[in-house]
Amino acid sequence: MSIQEKCRVLKHQEIGPQRFKLTISSAYISSHAQPGQFVNVKCSDDYDPLLRRPLSIHSASSFHGRFELLYEVVGKGTELLRKTSVGNELDILGPLGKGFTVEQNKKIVVLVAGGMGVAPLLFLANNLGKTEQGTGKPPAIYVLLGAKKSDLLLCDRDFKELADQALISTDDGSYGKKGVISDLLFDLLDNEFSPEDLDNTTIYACGPRPMLQIIADISFQKKVSCQISMEAYMACGIGTCLGCVVKTKDGYKKVCDEGPVFKAEEIIWQS
Ligand SMILES: Cc1cc2nc3c(=O)[nH]c(=O)nc-3n(C[C@H](O)[C@H](O)[C@H](O)COP(=O)(O)OP(=O)(O)OC[C@H]3O[C@@H](n4cnc5c(N)ncnc54)[C@H](O)[C@@H]3O)c2cc1C
Ligand code: FES
Missing domain, CATH: 3.40.50.80 (Nucleotide-binding domain of ferredoxin-NADP reductase (FNR) module)
Structure with a gap:
């Protein structure tokens, strides 16, 4: 099941040209996320852009109650995301989708x-x-x-x-x-x-x-x-x-x- 919640940004690091890593606090998402699932992030406080932006879950620690996203700035939504400061809250829906199925019999x-x-x-x-x-x-x-x-x-x-x-x-x-x-x-x-x-x-x-x-x-x-x-x-x-x-x-x-x-x-x- 997914939830919509306001999640606090704990870290925001530049990791390459136009590439950033967000560390975000959420007990629910971090404990339910599976590899291959994503979250839908509201990048703006108003209606432009209207649609949320999907980003894959990059890591999740239920112990620490936090998860990470890795993103490239390619347009309006991700450019707004880049301006998010540590301590801000992001409106996030997740975890979403069907992730990878580990095939237990494969070596x-x-x-x-x-x-x-x-x-x-x-x-x-x-x-x-x-x-x-x-x-x-x-x-x-x-x-x-x-x-x-x-x-x-x-x-x-x-x-x-x-x-x-x-x-x-x-x-x-x-x-x-x-x-x-x-x-x-x-x-x-x-x-x-x-x-x-x-x-x-x-x-x-x-x-x-x-x-x-x-x-x-x-x-x-x-x-x-x-x-x-x-x-x-x-x-x-x-x-x-x-x-x-x-x-x-x-x-x-x-x-x-x-x-x-x-x-x-x-x-x-x-x-
Ligand atoms: C399930 C899923 C997981 C994703 N995970 C990641 C991730 O972990 N990290 C990451 O950086 N990006 C990821 N993406 C892509 C990311 O969602 C888009 O780059 C983002 O929505 C662009 O928003 P924008 O407003 O900045 O750009 P826009 O202004 O919407 O578009 C800018 C440019 O990016 C292209 N673009 C936008 N969205 C997509 C898309 N979904 N597929 C292909 N091209 C697109 C447009 O054609 C345009 O050229 C994922 C997409 C999906 C569907
Ligand atoms: S984005 Fe609406 S059905 Fe997939």
Whole structure:
């Protein structure tokens, strides 16, 4: 269940160019949030912009009663959010949506994060590290991180601490391998994973839609289970306006309450 509440901002840090991390107080959201879920944030005290903005939950600590959001300033809503000071209250609705489903029988997980896609995937990586899966051992965690250039790469140190292997790509080659993250995924599955490994793997991906489409194609080719977190323009965020639908093999589904996480094979990609 989600709630709407005024939540106090405890910290607001600049973590990169136009990129910020908010630490927010909420006993309810921090104790109910699951990786892949999001909150809908009212960015202004008046009616402009009218709609709340969806942001993934980046971490949650029920012990401390706080959660974190990571955001990039791209327009009016996030520009207003940037002006929020420590001590201010934000009107937040959450936690919302259906997050990642951890497949308990899989011994290997591959997290694929493009750009701001790191936001929900670090939360998932932290939880997976704690998860005792089928064999009694936590899964082997591979992390693939991609960004346009090195200064836009976020959370790489945190991921490196949690992962058995972390691979990085940047479009301009300023850090890690030059190229796109989907090439890293293809190479990993093709060169390093045996057929038995592929059967035992789940991919969890979040990032821009074109990236997700390629990741979905690769998972289909390699017959690897894959869950992706879809982005969509949202209005209500709670399943009533039908403003956020994506086409799936079972008809249109609402990203805000039937997603944002879907099985990759469900999605019918449209240009
Ligand atoms: C489930 C979900 C989780 C998200 N999590 C995060 C997150 O953790 N961190 C983060 O930085 N962003 C996240 N986003 C995207 C974020 O919601 C948008 O960047 C934000 O709403 C933009 O608001 P704005 O008013 O600043 O920009 P606007 O003025 O509304 O738009 C500015 C530009 O951003 C593009 N844009 C806006 N919203 C979206 C969208 N939903 N999908 C694709 N393009 C969009 C517009 O086309 C435009 O070019 C998430 C979106 C969804 C649906
Ligand atoms: S945003 Fe209204 S139904 Fe999804």
